Amino acid sequence: MQNTNYLYPKGLKGWLTSTDHKRIGVMYLIAIMVFFLVGGILGGIMKLELAQPGQQVMxxxxxxxxxxxxxxxxxxxVVIPGLSAVFGNFFLPIMIGAKDVVFPRLNLLSFYIYIVGACIAVLSQFAGSGPPDTGWTFYAPYSLESDTNVVMAVFAAxxxxxxxxxxxLNFIVTIHRLRAPGMGWFKMPLFPWSLYATAWIQVLATPIIGITLLMIAAERFLNIGFFDPTLGGDPILFQHLFWIYSHPAVYIMILPAxxxxxxxxxxxxxRKVFGYQAIVISSLAIAGVGYLVWGHHMFTSGMSDLSRWVFSLLTFIVAIPSAIKVFNWIATMYKGSIELRTPFLYTLSFIFQFMIGGITGLILGSLATDVHVHDTYFVVAHFHYIVFGGMGFAFFAAIHYWYPKMFGRMYNERRANWAWGVVFSGFTLLYFPMFILGLxxxxxxxxxxxxxxxxxxxxSSIGAAVLLTGLFMMVHTLLAGRNGKVAPANPWGGKTLEWTISSPPPLENFVEVPTITEGPYEYK
Amino acid sequence: MENHSAHSEHRDDEGSRLGMWVFLFTEMILFFGLFLVYAVFRAKHADDFHIAAQQFNVIIGAINTIILLISSATVAMSITAIQLNDRVKAIRLLWITIGLALIFLVNKYFEWGGKIDHMLYPGSDLVTSLKQGQILFFGLYYFMTGLHALHIVIGVTLLAYIASQVKKGKVNANDHVLLENGGLYWHLVDLIWIFLFPLLYLIT
Structure with a gap:
C-alpha cells in the first residue's frame, strides 16, 4: 500500500518526463523556491549596500x-507563476475531483517553457554586454539605448x-470540463474559483506584454521606431502597453493568494465560509476591473486630466471587491473555533499586511497624494506589502497547509511557528520604515x-537580515520535515476533496470519482 | 515510470475545441496590441499615414486577400471531407490550402522585395528622411505583415503535419478534432489579414 502514491517509483527520469499534475507541481515548487531564495539573497545584498550612506559593497x-x-x-x-503553477497544478484537479488537468502533456510543456525562459533570464546576466540595468519594467526609451544585455532579458520574459x-489555458478548460459529477459552478471550492479568474487574466493579458516585448526587440534590431522619439515613436505608449499587462499581472499574483x-x-x-457567492463574484470583479486600472501607474508621466480621473476612480472601485474579501474572511472567523496552527499564523499576517498594502495603494491611487509619493520608497513599501506580504505569505501559508498532503509527513510545528515569528518581524522591520522614508x-x-x-x-537593513534568517529557518524546517511524523489523510480537519484521499495522494488521485452533493465548506 | 507518462486514455473533443478557442483569443489579443499602436499613431499622424499608404499596391493586397479567403474555404471543405470519411479528398484539400498559402507568401516576398529595392525599409536613408508619421507607417507595415507571415508559416507547418496524420489514419471520420482545430487556426490567420488589408492598403 505504501508505494502506490505519486511519489513512487523514484528516479529522476520518471520525474522529468512525468505528465502527472502532482509531480509537475512539485517540480515547479522546487524551481520557484530556488529562484525565490536567489532573489531574496540578491535583495539582501541590496540592503547591505544601503545599510549606510555612501558606497559600501558595490x-x-x-x-x-x-x-x-x-x-x-x-x-x-516567482510570483507570477507562483501559486497557480505550484499549488494550482497540484491541487486544482484534486479539489474538483479530477484525475489530472485536461491537457497533461501541454502542462509538462509549459513547465519546460518556464525552465527555458528561466535559463535565458539567468544567461542574460552573464552573456553579452553586462547585466540589464533597466529595472524589470524595461521602460523606453532607456531600454532601447542601454548598451547592456536588455534584449535577452526581454526575450526571457x-x-x-x-x-x-x-x-x-489548461486550467480554464480543466475547470470547464473536468469537475466531478454534481459539482456545479457554485459548489466548487474557492481556490479553484480564484484560479479560474486568474487563468482568464493570464490568457487575456499576457499576449499584450508579448507583443510589446517583441516591439522592443524590433526596435533594437530593425530600427522600427515604435517607442523611440528619434525614430518617430512615443515612449509613453510603451508605458501604456506595459501596464495593460503588468497591472493585471498583479492580480495574477494576488488572486490565487x-x-x-x-x-x-x-x-x-x-466554520462554513461566510459569503461564498460574494467571494466568487469579487474574484471575477477583481479580474474584470483590474484590467482597466493600468493608468494609475502613469499619473505623473503625462496623461490628460480626464483619463487620470477615470483611472483613479476605477482604482478605487477595484478596492471594493478586495475589501469584501477581507470582510468575508473576518466574518468567517467570527464565532468559529479558531486553532492557531502554523498555516493560520501565516494567514493572519497575510490579512494584516494585505490591508496595509491595500490602503496605501489607495494613497497612490489618489491623484494629489500620488504626485507626492510617486517613485519614492512609499511605492516600494506598498508593493512589497502586497506582493511579498500578500502573495509571498499566502505561498508560505499554502506550503504549511498542504505540506502533509503533498509529502505525507508533518514538519515540526513548533519550529515552524518560530520561523513564522522571525519572518513576520523581519518583514515588518524591513518594509515598514520604507513607508516613512518614502513620505x-x-x-x-x-x-x-x-x-x-x-x-x-x-x-530596514536589519529587517532584511532578520527576514532572511527567518526564511532559512522556514526552509530548513520544511526540508527537515521529510523525516517527520507520518501525516494522516486529514490532519487539520478540512472538508475539501483533497482531504478525503490518502497522504500523499495516490497516482490518479481518486480510486473512485467522487460525486458531489453539497457545498465545499459544510462544517457542523 | 511508464504509468506516469501514459495516463489512462482520456479523449475530450469538446475540451480540445474549447482550448483552441482560448488559444485563439490570445492570438487575437497579440495582434490587438498592434492595432492599438496603429490606432494611436494614425490618430496622431493622419496625413502622414495617408501619404505613406499610397505607396502600396492595392491590387497585390486584394489578390492576396482573395487567395487567403479561398484557402479558408478549402480547409473548411477538408473538414467536411473527413467527416464524410473521404480521406483522399481531405488530404488533397489540405495540400491545396498549403499551396495557396505559399502563393500568398511568394506575393508577399515580391511586395517586400519591391519596397526594399525602393529603399522603403526601416532605417534606410530614404525612410529616415521622411516625416515622423510616415516612418511609423512603414515600421508598422513591416512589423504587422511580418508577424502575420510568421503565422502563415506556422499554419502551413501545422496543416502539413495534420495532412500526414490524416494519411496515417490518426485523423479520421471518428476523431478529427485535430483537423478542426488546425482549420480554426487557419481561419484566424485569415481573419487577421482581413483586418490588416484595409488598415494598410485601403484606408488612405
Missing amino acids: DAQTYNGLFTVHGIIMIFL FVLGFSSILTG MGVITEIIPTFCQ QGMPRRYFDYLPEYTFGHVL
Missing part, C-alpha cells in the same frame, strides 16, 4: 543591475509569458542617500 552600475535582476527573478520567475498562457487564504480560514475555524522623499532605485535617511535605512 558601485552604482552594479546596483542598477542588481535591482533589475531581483525584479526580473521575483516578478517573472516573452518566453515565460508563453508558459503562463498555456497554464492558464486570496484563494489559498479562503481555503485555510474555514479549516482552522471549523520623507527618499527616491527609489538609488544606490545612495542623504544622511537624514540613515535611521530608516539602517532599520
Whole structure:
C-alpha cells in the first residue's frame, strides 16, 4: 500500500518526463523556491549596500543591475507563476475531483517553457554586454539605448509569458470540463474559483506584454521606431502597453493568494465560509476591473486630466471587491473555533499586511497624494506589502497547509511557528520604515542617500537580515520535515476533496470519482 | 515510470475545441496590441499615414486577400471531407490550402522585395528622411505583415503535419478534432489579414 502514491517509483527520469499534475507541481515548487531564495539573497545584498550612506559593497552600475535582476527573478520567475503553477497544478484537479488537468502533456510543456525562459533570464546576466540595468519594467526609451544585455532579458520574459498562457489555458478548460459529477459552478471550492479568474487574466493579458516585448526587440534590431522619439515613436505608449499587462499581472499574483487564504480560514475555524457567492463574484470583479486600472501607474508621466480621473476612480472601485474579501474572511472567523496552527499564523499576517498594502495603494491611487509619493520608497513599501506580504505569505501559508498532503509527513510545528515569528518581524522591520522614508522623499532605485535617511535605512537593513534568517529557518524546517511524523489523510480537519484521499495522494488521485452533493465548506 | 507518462486514455473533443478557442483569443489579443499602436499613431499622424499608404499596391493586397479567403474555404471543405470519411479528398484539400498559402507568401516576398529595392525599409536613408508619421507607417507595415507571415508559416507547418496524420489514419471520420482545430487556426490567420488589408492598403 505504501508505494502506490505519486511519489513512487523514484528516479529522476520518471520525474522529468512525468505528465502527472502532482509531480509537475512539485517540480515547479522546487524551481520557484530556488529562484525565490536567489532573489531574496540578491535583495539582501541590496540592503547591505544601503545599510549606510555612501558606497559600501558595490558601485552604482552594479546596483542598477542588481535591482533589475531581483525584479526580473521575483516578478517573472516567482510570483507570477507562483501559486497557480505550484499549488494550482497540484491541487486544482484534486479539489474538483479530477484525475489530472485536461491537457497533461501541454502542462509538462509549459513547465519546460518556464525552465527555458528561466535559463535565458539567468544567461542574460552573464552573456553579452553586462547585466540589464533597466529595472524589470524595461521602460523606453532607456531600454532601447542601454548598451547592456536588455534584449535577452526581454526575450526571457516573452518566453515565460508563453508558459503562463498555456497554464492558464489548461486550467480554464480543466475547470470547464473536468469537475466531478454534481459539482456545479457554485459548489466548487474557492481556490479553484480564484484560479479560474486568474487563468482568464493570464490568457487575456499576457499576449499584450508579448507583443510589446517583441516591439522592443524590433526596435533594437530593425530600427522600427515604435517607442523611440528619434525614430518617430512615443515612449509613453510603451508605458501604456506595459501596464495593460503588468497591472493585471498583479492580480495574477494576488488572486490565487486570496484563494489559498479562503481555503485555510474555514479549516482552522471549523466554520462554513461566510459569503461564498460574494467571494466568487469579487474574484471575477477583481479580474474584470483590474484590467482597466493600468493608468494609475502613469499619473505623473503625462496623461490628460480626464483619463487620470477615470483611472483613479476605477482604482478605487477595484478596492471594493478586495475589501469584501477581507470582510468575508473576518466574518468567517467570527464565532468559529479558531486553532492557531502554523498555516493560520501565516494567514493572519497575510490579512494584516494585505490591508496595509491595500490602503496605501489607495494613497497612490489618489491623484494629489500620488504626485507626492510617486517613485519614492512609499511605492516600494506598498508593493512589497502586497506582493511579498500578500502573495509571498499566502505561498508560505499554502506550503504549511498542504505540506502533509503533498509529502505525507508533518514538519515540526513548533519550529515552524518560530520561523513564522522571525519572518513576520523581519518583514515588518524591513518594509515598514520604507513607508516613512518614502513620505520623507527618499527616491527609489538609488544606490545612495542623504544622511537624514540613515535611521530608516539602517532599520530596514536589519529587517532584511532578520527576514532572511527567518526564511532559512522556514526552509530548513520544511526540508527537515521529510523525516517527520507520518501525516494522516486529514490532519487539520478540512472538508475539501483533497482531504478525503490518502497522504500523499495516490497516482490518479481518486480510486473512485467522487460525486458531489453539497457545498465545499459544510462544517457542523 | 511508464504509468506516469501514459495516463489512462482520456479523449475530450469538446475540451480540445474549447482550448483552441482560448488559444485563439490570445492570438487575437497579440495582434490587438498592434492595432492599438496603429490606432494611436494614425490618430496622431493622419496625413502622414495617408501619404505613406499610397505607396502600396492595392491590387497585390486584394489578390492576396482573395487567395487567403479561398484557402479558408478549402480547409473548411477538408473538414467536411473527413467527416464524410473521404480521406483522399481531405488530404488533397489540405495540400491545396498549403499551396495557396505559399502563393500568398511568394506575393508577399515580391511586395517586400519591391519596397526594399525602393529603399522603403526601416532605417534606410530614404525612410529616415521622411516625416515622423510616415516612418511609423512603414515600421508598422513591416512589423504587422511580418508577424502575420510568421503565422502563415506556422499554419502551413501545422496543416502539413495534420495532412500526414490524416494519411496515417490518426485523423479520421471518428476523431478529427485535430483537423478542426488546425482549420480554426487557419481561419484566424485569415481573419487577421482581413483586418490588416484595409488598415494598410485601403484606408488612405
